[in-house]
Amino acid sequence: MTPDKGSILITGASSGIGRTCALMLDRAGYQVFAGVRTLQALEELSSLAPGRIRPVMLDITDAILIRSACQTIDLRLEGKGLTALINNAGITLPGSVEFLSLEGFRRELEVNVIGHLAVTQAFLPWIRKGKGRIINVGSALGKFVMPLTGAYAASKFALEALTDSLRRELLPSGIYVSLVAPGSVESAIWDKIDAEVAQMEAGLTEEANARYGRTGESISNLWKKAHRRAIPPEAVAEVVLKILESSRPESRYPVGPDAHFLSIVGRFAPDSLVDWVVDKIVTLSRGR
Numbered sequence: 069m070t071p072d073k074g075s076i077l078i079t080g081a082s083s084g085i086g087r088t089c090a091l092m093l094d095r096a097g098y099q100v101f102a103g104v105r106t107l108q109a110l111e112e113l114s115s116l117a118p119g120r121i122r123p124v125m126l127d128i129t130d131a132i133l134i135r136s137a138c139q140t141i142d143l144r145l146e147g148k149g150l151t152a153l154i155n156n157a158g159i160t161l162p163g164s165v166e167f168l169s170l171e172g173f174r175r176e177l178e179v180n181v182i183g184h185l186a187v188t189q190a191f192l193p194w195i196r197k198g199k200g201r202i203i204n205v206g207s208a209l210g211k212f213v214m215p216l217t218g219a220y221a222a223s224k225f226a227l228e229a230l231t232d233s234l235r236r237e238l239l240p241s242g243i244y245v246s247l248v249a250p251g252s253v254e255s256a257i258w259d260k261i262d263a264e265v266a267q268m269e270a271g272l273t274e275e276a277n278a279r280y281g282r283t284g285e286s287i288s289n290l291w292k293k294a295h296r297r298a299i300p301p302e303a304v305a306e307v308v309l310k311i312l313e314s315s316r317p318e319s320r321y322p323v324g325p326d327a328h329f330l331s332i333v334g335r336f337a338p339d340s341l342v343d344w345v346v347d348k349i350v351t352l353s354r355g356r
């Protein structure tokens with residue numbers, strides 16, 4: 069199939085939502101530049117859609133790689149602009165705010181916030197040229213926070229704010245900016261969370277364990293439940309496609325029943341009520 073619907077750059081396309089979006093958008097007729105970080109991911113993606121998807125080495129925290137991706141993509145675009153930039157890459161960092169590693173938190177913000185900002189700034193000239201769109205992949209935890217998810221949620225709240233600001237700044241230029249906020253989605257992220265939780269627990273001091281060990285147990289059980297309810301990544305990719313093909317995309321798209329629910333709770337329920345309910349849920353989830 070010859071791509072004729074325009075060109076899209078998506079970051080974090082080696083697995084999960086990013087990879088599924090890359091494949092679905094490729095099938096829908098877009099030329100997809102898929103950001104990956106390893107040769108293995110590059111080869112894997114090329115073999116899934118030989119000659120069509122164009123993987124590009126793009127670590128969004130690396131200014132040199134961002135510049136080089138701009139040059140590579142510019143050559144491929146042959147004077148045209150981009151139809152869309154999808155800022156999707158992301159990492160998680162579980163743990164209590166009290167004992168959060170500052171280095172880990174900086175990395176969380178570096179990838180989930182500053183990296184997206186850097187890529188957006190770098191590619192805006194091509195988005196302007198193509199009268200393109202920007203789609204940021206946030207999270208249901210961009211409006212609602214559970215205990216021990218402060219670092220990840222802070223990064224997603226920050227992304228919500230940048231998205232709102234950018235949308236209002238670019239409206240006069242006719243560039244739409246939307247945020248996709250998924251709930252639980254099947255992807256590689258769950259294994260990564262399990263590994264991070266295990267690593268965090270292994271590093272807990274006695275004091276930290278005494279204070280947060282039981283909450284950690286509840287949250288782990290809640291994550292396991294959330295993982296069991298996870299929707300397929302195709303559901304997110306379909307929303308991304310809908311945004312690309314809509315004449316007037318909306319500002320925010322929760323994806324999945326949990327995301328819709330948390331979006332309403334996060335915006336309208338009083339903090340005191342939410343605190344009480346969350347405390348009950350955490351208590352009830354112990355030992356399950």
Ligand SMILES: NC(=O)c1ccc[n+]([C@@H]2O[C@H](COP(=O)([O-])OP(=O)(O)OC[C@H]3O[C@@H](n4cnc5c(N)ncnc54)[C@H](OP(=O)(O)O)[C@@H]3O)[C@@H](O)[C@H]2O)c1
Binds near residue numbers: 082208
């Ligand atoms: N899955 C869910 O339940 C869920 C729910 C809400 C929101 N989200 C969001 O959806 C997005 C995609 O997550 P996913 O669930 O598809 O997880 P995933 O399968 O773990 O994918 C994360 C992607 O981000 C990439 N990445 C990490 N650090 C990067 C960096 N510095 N530069 C460039 N790419 C980097 C990873 O590349 P490597 O393979 O090279 O590490 C991978 O391709 C994330 O923003 C996540 O927060 C996911």
